[in-house]
Amino acid sequence: MIVVTKWTGRTAAALQDALHETNEGFAELLGAAPRTVAGWHSNPDLVPRSEMQQALATIYERASEHVRRRFSLLSRPPEQPTQAQALRVAIAVVLRGDQVLLVCRRGDDALSWQFPAGMCKPGAAVASVAVQETHAETGVHCSVREELGTRVHPKTGVLASYVLCDYLAGEATNRDTVENTDVTWVPLAALTRFIPADRIFPPILSALEAA
Structure with a gap:
């Protein structure tokens, strides 16, 4: 009873x-x-x-x-609706001197150049995911210099968290041939030829200008 x-x-x-x-x-x-x-x-x-x-x-x-x-x-308490975990992606902006690391993604209709990124599981630290996914995708080891902030990505609608990273070691190679077609180092001065400036998170542009 x-x-x-x-x-x-x-x-x-x-x-x-x-x-x-x-x-x-x-x-x-x-x-x-x-x-x-x-x-x-x-x-x-x-x-x-x-x-x-x-x-x-x-x-x-x-x-x-x-x-x-x-x-x-x-008399059981009503079940509370499960709150959906917001989908979060960790994005690494990796610098090597005056160059930044990019990957070329396979899209639904076209190829697009982007910064290395990976999905964050619930509870995972953004910085750790960014470092791990960069190595998994490109073979490049990096360390986090600072977190640049988070936004709802205007194209995908997911939460995108950005971190500025420094290159440590490794040759840039395409290690994820399912998702990507190419990996390359791009001169900072030429970045907007690969990714339009209006698609780049403003704090990234500010950090790259300072670099």
Whole structure:
């Protein structure tokens, strides 16, 4: 048997439903007005007065096993909708002197040059994902210098988090031939010939100008 330590409008209404009573019939059992019972349905968080708490407890204790089972099912808290985890991508802007690392992606209708990127699983650190995915895609080892911020990507609609990285070692090669067709180092001065300036996250442009 469920032990109810404090009756609320929600549990009182659940007991009424378990008994298959109308508002008038349940009110008569409790010695209350029908509007009191109706109020429990409209305000599930309402806590009835102490004398009503006792009356509800007495009715529940005297109820049959079948009624108690129905009450057990009906009085469960409503399930909260699962909140979808926002899709997040970690994007690495890797510098080697006056060059930046780019990959050429296979798109639905065309090829496009982009910075190395990878999907972040829930709980994964953006910086770690950026470093790992850069190596997985290009064979380049890098370290994170600073995080540049996050935005909703205007083309894909996912959360895009950008990190500025420094080259450490490794030859740039296409290690993900399913997603990419090429990998290359591009001079900073020529970057906007590969990616239009209006598609580049403004903090990236500021960081590259400073570099």
